[in-house]
Amino acid sequence: MDFRDNANLDASQVEDVGGSGGGGGRFPGGMVIGGGGIIGLIVTIAVILLNSLGDGGSGAEQPVGAQPTSNLAQQCRTGKDADQSEKCRVVGVVNSIQDYWRDEVSGYRPAKTVLYSGGVRTACGAADSSVGPFYCPADQRVYLDLSFFDDLHSRFGAKGGPFAQAYVIAHEYGHHVQNLVGGLEGGGSVATELQADCYAGVWAKNAVDTGFYDKPFTDTEIAEALDAAAAVGDDRIQQRTQGRVDPESFTHGSSRQRVDAFKQGYTTGQPTRCDTAELG
DSSP states (O other): OOBOTTOBOOGGGEEEEESOOOOSSEEGGGEESHHHHOTTOOEEOOOGGGGGSTTSSOOOSSSTTOOOOSOHHHHOOBHHHHHHOHHHHHHHHHHHHHHHHHHHSTTOOOOEEEEESSEEEETTEEEEGGGOSEEETTTTEEEEETTHHHHHHHTTOOOOOHHHHHHHHHHHHHHHHHHHHTTTSSSOHHHHHHHHHHHHHHHHHHGGGGTSBSSOOOHHHHHHHHHHHHHTOHHHHHHHHHSSOOGGGOSSOOHHHHHHHHHHHHHHOOGGGGOGGGOO
């Protein structure tokens, strides 16, 4: 996943707040995060009530109680920086994803990614790194502890790699798109998650057109995303943690469903082909 060396990065889309505190793995209303406590599961903080707040509840400029701990604007200026630093790679991926969706969604509002370590306080409540990456609709931010990428390999058995990381980020921005267009309202959580996977595939198909990458992604890179999608399927996680599979309790979809949803988006390259009725 090579960035164009002279691509201009916008580091203002990512904040690095380090260990800002918080934790507990729960959000308002007592909602347990991560499929009943499954460590590291990619989750959506679907506090749908908060969508009724005029502008989506995006008033806070910083996550609650957090201040940036590093100056990404100085570190992450070009695509060359993104090829050499994990945090700058996150900046580049976020820039490309939002560049794509800005052209696709009328009135698109950028969502910042917040990098934290250990725990963080958000408008959806406090969370710790066991939650995994998540999107909070109340403050319209994606939250990511970079240690999750190690967990993706060590705990979930994914092969990992830069594009597996890009898939995770693109999935969470899929939830931001849903929030903007009303797709988080109603419907089952599995359908919502599969649509976010499909949106991740759509971005991957069109990413080179955003100008941040030298060339389209290779089959090997796409395979990293598919492997990651399969690794976080509910059936595989349940089998590993419980020794059995209970489809009735799925929250994100099976490995096969998640892979197929990403393929649907990647093959068609069209957000309109990510209708929840066509997935699952």
